[in-house]
Amino acid sequence: MRRGIVLFTCDLRVHDNAALSTAIAECREVVPAFVLDEALLAGGCGAPNRLSFLLDCLADLDGSLQARGARLVLRRGEVVAEAMRLAARHRAEAIYMSADTTPYARARERRLRRACCEQGIELVALPGPSIVEPGAVVPSGGGHYRVFTPYWRVWRAQPVPAPLSAPRRIPAPATLPAPRLPSLRSLTRKAPSPGLAAGGETLARKRLDAWVKGPLSDYEQGHDDLAGEATSHLSAHVHFGCLSPRQMLARVRDRPGAEAFVRQLCWRDFHRQVLADRPDLPRRDYRPRGDRWRRDGRGLEAWRAGLTGYPIVDAGMRQLAGEGFMHNRARLIVGSFLTKLLYVDWREGAAHFAGLLADADVANNVGNWQWLAGTGNDTRPNRVLNPLRQAHRFDPRGDYVRRHVPELAGIAGAAAHEPWRLAPAARRAIRYPPQILDHQLAATELRQRRGRAG
DSSP, X not given: OEEEEEEESSOOOSTTOHHHHHHHHHEEEEEEEEXXXXXXXXXXXXXXXXXXXXXXXXXXXXXXXXXXXXXXXXXXXXXXXXXXXXXXXXXXXXXXXXXXXXXXXXXXXXXXXXXXXXHTOEEEEEOOSOSSOXXXXXXXXXXXXXXXXXXXXXXXXXXXXXXXXXXXXXOOOTTOOOOOOOOHHHHOSSOOOTTOOOOOHHHHHHHHHHHHHXXXXXXXXXXXXXXXXXXXXXXXXXXXXXXXXXXXXXXXXXXXXXXXXXXXXXXXXXXXXXXHHOTTTTTSOSSOOSSOOOOOHHHHHHHHHTOSSXXXXXXXXXXXXXXXXXXXXXXXXXXXXXXXXXXXXXXXXXXXXXXXXXXXXXXXXXXXXXXXXXXXXXXXXXXXXXXXXXXXXXXXXXXXXXXXXXXXXXXXXXXXXXXXXXXXXXXXXXXXXXXXSOHXXXXXXXXXXXXXXX
């Protein structure tokens, strides 16, 4: 049997890890490795929330490997060069990894495959972070599914193998040293969000177990309740591969409330198959519009800072800044506000999210922003989410707003959503900014713009 390197990328776990399990089955010696990619550190992946979460994940992964007789070999640099150095050092005949669908990951895999071919090393790229891999199901005309509902019908009918068990032992070289994880301060000068959750497979599995036994039963009715606890809060763990979507599907399937959650897993795969076929999606409109975005620097800055004067919008933006996370319904509200009412380019919103969200998955982030902006898949260009209607429907008691906008903490009930209706003295006392726009006039202007463009 040969020696192999397991190159962890988007799969920072020991359970249901095809690359790790296959390497153990095929090799007499396995070296688990992770490369801190300098190119990613210099870009959006160098955002402090994602770096902090990543370091948690790596520390936890090393603990899981150590319990099975191995250690995580940590390198920093260009991934292909570092992987080849490791292969030469350990005389590896194969490198195992999980395939991914982002343009960067696919280009990295191509470079690694060429380098392996030159050195006579086999590269084994196994199914990655999807339940149904991009290209596994295609419409009759080829390409990718452009509308969600037909994809959902086909997706849900696909057989899904059971998740793989974690290995009991990993046949690693006895000389592997403990990894020296860098400090967060050595990677970024910026501090992470104060309320950022910790990462790692151990915590992810515990949270999944608790959520399945509890809040999942209320998910279908309560997943849009902004102040509630029905959502899983596992998106960052899935993004970093602390959990596989296949594990989640296996745990929730056939349980009360699961259908609505499974649709969310399907949406994730839907966006991934679009990105795989349209790698320019992060930069270009999927469905180009006939007019131009407005340039509104003040409006954009107020939106980023959570100072729009619309409490439900500001609550979402402040949750993002404070936690590196935002409730999905809030993401819809703030996204619609930026692209439909301020009429600012969705790329500005996607970039801001990428800089703060711990779960900033490229396919999901871009796919959802384009859907909201009316330029993406399965979208209605003239759909505008009325922020006040959304607030009263999904935060009827104002609890979400009071939690994240402290200026409004003393306003009882749903009145927190419309502080401009307070008496003048009370309005001055709360020191909350006035509305930066009239949402009804802005919605009317949108329809007129789209009508002229059409």
